[in-house]
Amino acid sequence: MTVALPRLEELVLVHDLPIAAAARLDLLLERFATDPQAPTTVTAPREGADVHVADSLVALEVPVVREARRIADLGAGAGVPGLVLALALPEATVSLVESVGKKCDFMARTAEAMGLTNATPVARRAEDWPDGIGVHDLVTARALAPLTALVEYAAPLLQEGGHLCAWKGQRDPGEEADGAAAAEATGMALVEVRAVRPWPGVEARHLHVFCKISPTPPRFPRRPGMARKRPIVATS
Numbered sequence: 404m405t406v407a408l409p410r411l412e413e414l415v416l417v418h419d420l421p422i423a424a425a426a427r428l429d430l431l432l433e434r435f436a437t438d439p440q441a442p443t444t445v446t447a448p449r450e451g452a453d454v455h456v457a458d459s460l461v462a463l464e465v466p467v468v469r470e471a472r473r474i475a476d477l478g479a480g481a482g483v484p485g486l487v488l489a490l491a492l493p494e495a496t497v498s499l500v501e502s503v504g505k506k507c508d509f510m511a512r513t514a515e516a517m518g519l520t521n522a523t524p525v526a527r528r529a530e531d532w533p534d535g536i537g538v539h540d541l542v543t544a545r546a547l548a549p550l551t552a553l554v555e556y557a558a559p560l561l562q563e564g565g566h567l568c569a570w571k572g573q574r575d576p577g578e579e580a581d582g583a584a585a586a587e588a589t590g591m592a593l594v595e596v597r598a599v600r601p602w603p604g605v606e607a608r609h610l611h612v613f614c615k616i617s618p619t620p621p622r623f624p625r626r627p628g629m630a631r632k633r634p635i636v637a638t639s
């Protein structure tokens with residue numbers, strides 16, 4: 404057990420999760436603190452309770468996140484938000500898409516330690532994952548790429564009517580305009596930019612939610628790396 408347990412108990416109450424979820428989230432923070440392979444710089448459990456767990460759970464404020472059943476968390480890293488959402492949403496299956504194999508190994512060990520059977524690491528790049536095309540109702544991404552790339556990665560992986568939920572900090576009109584251009588090109592549309600406050604004193608935090616409203620043109624996904632190298636940008 405870590406010193407973060409009381410804060411985790413608060414969080415599970417706020418989000419209407421079973422109280423037993425707190426101890427399982429504590430196991431996640433314990434692994435971040437003790438596993439030398441943990442791919443995160445935030446390893447102190449009390450800080451992790453806010454920066455990792457509260458920041459992930461805040462997305463449950465978005466109805467389409469709560470209702471999702473087939474989720475792909477892109478650039479999952481140490482498993483945030485994917486492992487946390489898998490615990491919060493036991494009826495969903497979560498693919499933890501991460502291009503670095505060692506990080507996938509860490510997530511597999513951690514999912515097992517947490518007793519999660521609905522979260523599976525996928526050692527692929529988001530834009531090079533044929534089995535993921537068109538089968539998700541939710542794509543999540545935190546700290547992965549600019550919005551334009553996130554929209555381009557997400558669109559082919561979503562069913563029509565599915566959503567992207569992207570975690571971002573301060574609002575950035577230039578980044579948002581490029582995200583809108585990518586949405587226009589890939590069959591997506593912005594639904595909302597929701598200001599959230601996952602923990603007291605947090606700097607500006609926003610969830611950007613897009614919906615896939617029409618088929619994604621067959622030229623997507625582009626070759627790996629292209630969404631970052633030659634991003635879709637706003638023209639004016």
Ligand SMILES: C[S@@+](CC[C@H](N)C(=O)[O-])C[C@H]1O[C@@H](n2cnc3c(N)ncnc32)[C@H](O)[C@@H]1O
Pocket residue numbers: 477478479480481482483484500501502503506527528529530544545546547
């Ligand atoms: C900064 S980390 C963020 C990890 C986690 N989402 C979080 O918020 O703590 C970004 C992760 O995305 C992975 N990544 C980068 N580009 C990727 C891609 N195209 N497809 C899948 N994973 C990618 C990196 O290996 C890294 O683990």
